[in-house]
Amino acid sequence: MINYLANPVRFLKFSKIATPIFGWLSLAAFIWGLYLALIKSPPAIEHGQAVRMMYVHVPAAWCAQMAYTALAIASLVSFIWRHPLADSAARSFALPGTAFTFLALVTGSLWGKPAWGTWWQWDGRMTSVLILLFIYLGYLAIWNIIPERKRAARLASILAMVGFINIPIIKFSVDWWNTLHQPASISSPGAPGFPPEILWPLAIMVLAYTFLFGWLSLRGIEADVVRSRIARANTKPAATAIIETL
């Protein structure tokens, strides 16, 4: 499957079909999921109406992590096989990933105000998501600052892979730091045993976000392939010199 799609022409053919499917599926899942989440599902006993924030917050946080995993895998492929399509993929995963991370932070903060009474807590999860945002920004900055495409891809992939190895370390250290500073002041909202009328909208929203991520990154890869094709077409042919012998 991946071997088949590694060819940019075949990939464009595939994405021509797949991209709209992802887009429409995402839209449909959003409409259905938001209807279930915002209108049909009951307010939670503990959180009241504010629980509806969960349906936009949890999928965003989930997608942010998934996007970084995808980014690291694409970087690994790009580093080992130097495949230009993997570069495009890694680059296209980064921007939606950053957006999802930012969204997770903002919605989390908006939810934190009614649920915990504060916009921000330096708890383990929030801190590590904030650091994930920094990692994303650093990665994007590499692409921005280095004009030569191949070199940028290679350096960015190195940074992405080292960053991926570092994520569990950061998570571990932030959890350690957090438990030292404020031992279990907050009960986690994700207590086990969700009732189905909350679980269903959440599952559909996760699907919607995942399809949205797929759509955005497929569009990104398509655009990147076209961009590099234009760049190649615009390069002028090497200068020719005619030497006449007298």
Added chain:
Amino acid sequence: MMRAMIKRDLTLAMRSGGTWLYGLFFFAVFIALSAIALGGSLNLMRPFAPALIWLAVIFSAMLSFPAIFQTDFEDGNLAQFKLSNQSLLSLCMAKAISFAALSILPLILATPLAALVFDMPLQNVMATMISLCLAAPALAIYGVLSSAILAGRQGGGFLIVLITTPFIIPLLIFGVEAINGYAQSALAAPELRVLIGLSLISIAVGLPAASAALKAQLE
């Protein structure tokens, strides 16, 4: 070869007219500014002193990061090095060692002076110095890595801070916590062991990544 590279870096620094001391000046300025910002009361500042010293060391080191490969990249030394077919890994190792000796060691040696102006108890001074020593390899290696990634780029100063921050955060967390750990269990503190572990990870991951980045720069 590594010894020759380290010797060269040290000689260059000695003959540079003291540019390697700028990091130390920055360290002093940072300490003074934070004392002013916190109001100058020793009782208030004493609990924060190890954290402030750690921050001063980290920022001073981060500001020195871009210089690690900058001149070598600009004057063609790195390209010559690649032509000589020597291992880039040992070059990165040599650079990390000379960076630790020139830019981090003076800061660690200056820590007792900073401790003096914060009126820190002797035990905390010891703990801060030990935790800084144990974190120094990781700090130097991640500096080499990000400098290799950004070699030859304009305006890398802010960017290098952004890129290195995620790697430095675990060091900062355990480095500052080690002061409490040291007070309880001296050298057996778990935080100090974690710092050693982080430094070992940086050797295993950061050095090969740095040499791969250098290779990509020179392609």
